[in-house]
Amino acid sequence: MIIDKMKAWQNLCKAKDIVAILNRKHFQATYVENLEEAKKKVLGMLEEGASVAIGGSTTLSEMGLVEILRDGNYKFFDRYQDLPFDPDIVDIHRKSLTADFLLTGTNAITKKGELVNTDCTGNRVAPMIFGPKNVIIVAGVNKIVDCLEDAFQRIREIAPMNSKRIKHETPCTETGFCVDCDCKKRICNFTTIIHNGIKFEGRIRIVIIAEEIGY
Numbered sequence: 001m002i003i004d005k006m007k008a009w010q011n012l013c014k015a016k017d018i019v020a021i022l023n024r025k026h027f028q029a030t031y032v033e034n035l036e037e038a039k040k041k042v043l044g045m046l047e048e049g050a051s052v053a054i055g056g057s058t059t060l061s062e063m064g065l066v067e068i069l070r071d072g073n074y075k076f077f078d079r080y081q082d083l084p085f086d087p088d089i090v091d092i093h094r095k096s097l098t099a100d101f102l103l104t105g106t107n108a109i110t111k112k113g114e115l116v117n118t119d120c121t122g123n124r125v126a127p128m129i130f131g132p133k134n135v136i137i138v139a140g141v142n143k144i145v146d147c148l149e150d151a152f153q154r155i156r157e158i159a160p161m162n163s164k165r166i167k168h169e170t171p172c173t174e175t176g177f178c179v180d181c182d183c184k185k186r187i188c189n190f191t192t193i194i195h196n197g198i199k200f201e202g203r204i205r206i207v208i209i210a211e212e213i214g215y
Contacts, residue, residue: 008210014141015210018109022206025113027197029206038138038209039063045136045205046101051075053096055104055124058165059138059214065103079123093123097131104128105214106139107158108151115194116151118159120168120187128204129192135204140213148193155188158215163187165215 015031022029032038052074054060069076077096083089104124108116119125128135145151160172168185172178197204
């Protein structure tokens with residue numbers, strides 16, 4: 001359909017534009033047209049035998065990367081095992097800080113090239129900032145927003161879906177919208193902004209998918 005073709009063209013334009021912005025902000029960014037190309041790109045960046053951690057991401061789940069890492073020649077810090085959260089999964093989170101590679105998504109990317117993320121435990125946002133030698137971020141064009149205020153608004157809007165997805169009993173899973181709750185299962189506990197990639201240039205690589213992927 002012509003509408004689909006025009007949407008695909010516009011998404012490709014968005015992807016090219018944000019990649020140029022991110023590269024000016026000292027990230028190593030590139031774009032691909034679809035999820036399958038993104039998977040090939042990410043796997044091409046990984047090194048055989050390397051240690052790999054994953055931050056919670058529906059985009060990476062849709063790519064099937066958990067199964068690939070489990071079956072491949074990697075030392076995989078598998079946070080998706082059926083183990084008690086504390087202490088076993090928490091211990092995996094801690095070890096993930098020493099990984100050669102962190103694969104993750106991002107909640108929002110501003111048109112100034114800022115990466116904005118909110119976490120439940122901090123196991124995703126902490127290693128994005130420091131720890132793993134390499135960070136690979138995969139994001140669809142739906143993550144692009146105008147400014148920080150819009151990034152925070154986007155995070156509030158997707159929080160109920162994320163909370164329901166991971167089966168947390170929070171007020172937003174009942175109301176469908178954020179109520180800025182104060183409960184043990186709250187998933188919005190740690191918010192970070194990565195302004196640029198200049199401190200460790202080349203450490204953060206970003207793959208933009210010219211499609212709307214994930215939350």
